[in-house]
Amino acid sequence: GAGVSQTPSNKVTEKGKYVELRCDPISGHTALYWYRQSLGQGPEFLIYFQGTGAADDSGLPNDRFFAVRPEGSVSTLKIQRTERGDSAVYLCASSQAGHGNTEAFFGQGTRLTVV
């Protein structure tokens, strides 16, 4: 595809359930980031992958959050035992290198609602 693809676009889940959010980056982009955006706020960094490895996961809020990128392309963000406070838009972005010197390409996000 031409851009970063995120699925599903919307997800409603019950408190305590497990969810997976998927990101398909632009082909050839080695850097992949996950961000979380709450209403009225800017996106906040969660985790960064360079290739297959998580180079920096310092933004993950707690151990209920985990992300993988096993083949260096598609990434999945996994949230266990969801809480109402996890409700937000989860954004994925990819780039040819880190976002520091190049433009980041964002997907349309997954709006997660925990009820």
Place this chain on the structure above:
Amino acid sequence: SQQGEEDPQALSIQEGENATMNCSYKTSINNLQWYRQNSGRGLVHLILIRSNEREKHSGRLRVTLDTSKKSSSLLITASRAADTASYFCATGGGADGLTFGKGTHLIIQP
């Protein structure tokens, strides 16, 4: 934590007028980026200005950077209804990702 702070938080102007948004940040930077977000979903990159640049233009966009004041401004000239969106400045972007402000919500009235 959020490094950048955009000002104003909301701005409403008439179509055809110019819109100016400001951003302040706290730490030293290599560059600063501006992004636009429509309807609270995906962000679109607008412009990147490096720390050794003072001004940069792209179409109807003009960005300035003052590293001594740790501030940047985004000017949109001859605004259009399609410019209605939220605008964010962002710094960093290395291993710990981009740090965004809370954004300026711009409304262009027809």
